[in-house]
Amino acid sequence: xxxxxxxxIRPIQTEDLPVLWELIYKEDxxxxxxxxxxxxxxxxxxxxxxxxxADQWVDAEDVWIITIDEQICxxxxxxxEDAQKKWLEMGIIFYRGTDWGKGLGTRALRLWMNHLFxxxxxxxxxxxxWSGNKRMIRAAEKLGMMMEARIRKVRYYNxxxxxxxRMGILREEWEHIDN
Numbered sequence: 001x002x003x004x005x006x007x008x009i010r011p012i013q014t015e016d017l018p019v020l021w022e023l024i025y026k027e028d029x030x031x032x033x034x035x036x037x038x039x040x041x042x043x044x045x046x047x048x049x050x051x052x053x054a055d056q057w058v059d060a061e062d063v064w065i066i067t068i069d070e071q072i073c074x075x076x077x078x079x080x081e082d083a084q085k086k087w088l089e090m091g092i093i094f095y096r097g098t099d100w101g102k103g104l105g106t107r108a109l110r111l112w113m114n115h116l117f118x119x120x121x122x123x124x125x126x127x128x129x130w131s132g133n134k135r136m137i138r139a140a141e142k143l144g145m146m147m148e149a150r151i152r153k154v155r156y157y158n159x160x161x162x163x164x165x166r167m168g169i170l171r172e173e174w175e176h177i178d179n
Contacts, residue, residue: 002111023095076112126168
């Protein structure tokens, strides 16, 4: 677990699962999905079906929860782009609009990046978003990430084309930032 004042990130526990299901899979069109890759489909899942795969969530290394004052409000995660496990991409989602625009994402990502660089032999941490998600781009920039690629007009949402944005930071850059 890592914390900064009222904000914490930690591994998921069994007792967290009902709240996670409600935040992520209870609705077909949750508000958060408008910002988290809205060009990919999202579908509600019955609680019983979600719980059949519950073991993949509990104590997972690649997805943790974010809490504010002990209330679950989001997740941080990572995945590998390659089989060598050298190209890691991270992500974050805050599920309630009331938590957006307050700098919480930047703080949670800072804790998560610190965890990743501290516990894994990584040379780089990256994230991929889309040009419509200005808050994610700003958070990445605040953390010292640089735009590494802009793939133009490959994300289609609400009858508009957007760019895919790849951002990243190298270990040596991270070590020179006051974290």
